[in-house]
Amino acid sequence: MSKEKIKVYKFGGASVKNAEAFRNVAHIVRAYGGERQLLLVVSAMGKTTNALEQALDLAYRQQDFEAVFQQSEAYHADVLQELFPSPDSAAHRRIKQLFDELRSALQRISSSDNYDKAYDQVVSYGELISSALLHHYLQEQGLSNTWVDSREYIQTDSTWREARIDWPGTERLIKRDLPPLLEQQLVVTQGFIGGTGENLTTTLGREGSDFSAAIFAYALDAAEMCIWKDVEGLLNADPKYFPDTVCYPEISYQETVEMAYYGASVIHPKTIKPLANKHIPLYVKSFLHPAGKGTRIGDCRFEKYAPAYIIKENQCLVSFSVKDFTFVSEQNLGTIFKALSEVRIKINLMQNSAISFSICADYHPERLHRLIGTLQDQFIIHYNTALTLYTIKNYDAESLNRVIGKKEVLLEQRTRTTCQFVCR
Numbered sequence: 001m002s003k004e005k006i007k008v009y010k011f012g013g014a015s016v017k018n019a020e021a022f023r024n025v026a027h028i029v030r031a032y033g034g035e036r037q038l039l040l041v042v043s044a045m046g047k048t049t050n051a052l053e054q055a056l057d058l059a060y061r062q063q064d065f066e067a068v069f070q071q072s073e074a075y076h077a078d079v080l081q082e083l084f085p086s087p088d089s090a091a092h093r094r095i096k097q098l099f100d101e102l103r104s105a106l107q108r109i110s111s112s113d114n115y116d117k118a119y120d121q122v123v124s125y126g127e128l129i130s131s132a133l134l135h136h137y138l139q140e141q142g143l144s145n146t147w148v149d150s151r152e153y154i155q156t157d158s159t160w161r162e163a164r165i166d167w168p169g170t171e172r173l174i175k176r177d178l179p180p181l182l183e184q185q186l187v188v189t190q191g192f193i194g195g196t197g198e199n200l201t202t203t204l205g206r207e208g209s210d211f212s213a214a215i216f217a218y219a220l221d222a223a224e225m226c227i228w229k230d231v232e233g234l235l236n237a238d239p240k241y242f243p244d245t246v247c248y249p250e251i252s253y254q255e256t257v258e259m260a261y262y263g264a265s266v267i268h269p270k271t272i273k274p275l276a277n278k279h280i281p282l283y284v285k286s287f288l289h290p291a292g293k294g295t296r297i298g299d300c301r302f303e304k305y306a307p308a309y310i311i312k313e314n315q316c317l318v319s320f321s322v323k324d325f326t327f328v329s330e331q332n333l334g335t336i337f338k339a340l341s342e343v344r345i346k347i348n349l350m351q352n353s354a355i356s357f358s359i360c361a362d363y364h365p366e367r368l369h370r371l372i373g374t375l376q377d378q379f380i381i382h383y384n385t386a387l388t389l390y391t392i393k394n395y396d397a398e399s400l401n402r403v404i405g406k407k408e409v410l411l412e413q414r415t416r417t418t419c420q421f422v423c424r
C-alpha cells in the first residue's frame with residue numbers, strides 16, 4: 001500500500017483526560033480513521049505533565065514527593081479501573097510497572113544532578129503511561145494496534161527539555177520500520193519525547209506533542225495530519241478570553257505559523273514547518289464534535305482574514321542601557337543575545353533606542369536573575385513583570401480599540417498587518 005495513505009492523529013491531554021475521553025478516542029478512530037493507515041500520537045493525560053514537574057521539583061530539593069506522586073497515580077488508577085474492571089489485566093500490570101519505574105527515577109534524583117536532564121527522564125513518563133493505556137484500551141476494543149516507543153525513532157541531541165531533532169536519522173528510522181507496521185495495524189506512540197544516541201530520554205519543549213506528530217507525518221510522507229482539540233478548529237482568538245470567536249474553515253501555513261509564533265497556544269509553533277515542507281495538510285478538529293469540518297491548514301492564500309487576537313500573559317519587559325551613554329552597538333547587542341541564549345530566555349518582542357534596548361519575554365524569575373547576574377557589570381538593567389503581550393494580526397481600528405481600550409501601554413510595535421502591545 002502506498003505511503004500516501006498514511007494519516008497521523010494527535011490526541012492532546014484534554015482528549016484523554018478521563019475514561020469517557022478514552023472511549024471517545026476509540027470512537028473517533030473507528031468512525032473517522034478507518035480507510036487509511038493510522039498513526040496515533042498521544043500526550044500525557046490531562047494535567048499530568050504539570051504534576052510530574054511538581055514531583056520532580058520536590059525530589060530535586062530532596063523534599064517529600066510522595067503526596068504529589070500518589071495523587072497522580074490515583075488519578076491514573078481511577079481511569080484504569082473504569083476502563084479495565086479486572087485488576088489482573090495486562091493494562092494494570094503495565095501501568096503499575098511504569099509507576100514503579102517513575103518512583104525509582106524520582107528516588108534516584110539528587111540535588112547535584114543536572115536538573116534539565118533529570119526533568120526529561122521523569123516528566124516523559126506522562127506520555128509513556130498514557131500511550132500504554134491507549135494501546136491496551138484500543139486493543140480491548142478490538143482496534144488492534146502496536147505500541148511504539150517514540151524515543152527509538154525521534155532522534156535528538158541532548159539539549160534537555162528542548163531537544164533538537166536529528167532529521168536525517170529520525171526520518172531514516174521511521175521510514176525503515178513504521179510503514180510495514182502501519183500496513184498491518186494501527187500504531188500508537190507518544191508525543192513530546194525523543195531519545196539520544198546514548199538511549200537517554202529527551203523532551204521537545206512543553207506542548208511539544210503537536211510537533212512530534214508533525215515529525216512522524218513528515219518522515220512518513222503522510223497524506224494528512226489531524227490534531228484533535230476541545231475547540232471547533234483554529235479560531236481567531238482563544239475562546240477562554242474572547243466570547244465571540246470565529247473559526248477559520250481554511251487558512252495558510254504562513255498565517256498559522258505566525259499565530260503560533262505570537263502565542264496562539266492551540267498549535268505548537270514548530271508544528272507547521274515540517275508539514276509545509278512536504279505540503280501535508282493539517283486539520284484542527286474538535287474531539288467533542290468530530291463530525292464538524294474544523295480547520296484545514298495548507299497551501300492556500302486569502303487576501304483578507306478576520307483579525308486574530310493573541311494574548312500572552314505573565315510577560316516581563318527588560319531594558320538594557322549602556323552605562324556611559326554611548327549608543328547601543330552591534331557589539332553590545334551581541335553580548336545581550338548571547339546571554340539570553342545561555343539562560344534560555346526567548347524574545348517575544350524587542351525594540352531599541354539610542355541608548356537602550358528592550359525585550360519582552362515570558363517571565364521566568366530564575367532565568368531573569370541569572371541574566372541580570374551575567375550582564376549587570378556592563379548594562380543598567382530595569383524590568384517590569386506581570387505584563388501581558390497583545391498581538392492583533394490583520395488589525396483594523398475596531399479591533400485595536402476592542403483590545404487595547406484604556407490599557408496602559410508600555411511598549412508598542414506595528415507593521416502593516418500586525419500590531420503588538422505590552423500592557424500592564
Ligand SMILES: Nc1ncnc2c1ncn2[C@@H]1O[C@H](COP(=O)(O)OP(=O)(O)O)[C@@H](O)[C@H]1O
Pocket residue numbers: 011012013014015207228229230231233234235236237238239240264265266267
Ligand atoms: N486561536 C485559537 N484557536 C483555538 N484555540 C485556541 C486559540 N488560541 C488558544 N487556544 C486554546 O487552545 C486550547 C487547545 O489547545 P491545548 O489546550 O494545547 O490542547 P491539547 O493540550 O489538548 O492538545 C483551547 O482550549 C483554547 O483555549
Ligand SMILES: N[C@@H](CC(=O)OP(=O)(O)O)C(=O)O
Pocket residue numbers: 011012013014043044049050126191192205206207208209210
Ligand atoms: N504533555 C506535554 C506535551 C503536550 O504537548 O501536551 P498537550 O498536547 O496536552 O499540550 C505538555 O503538557 O507539555
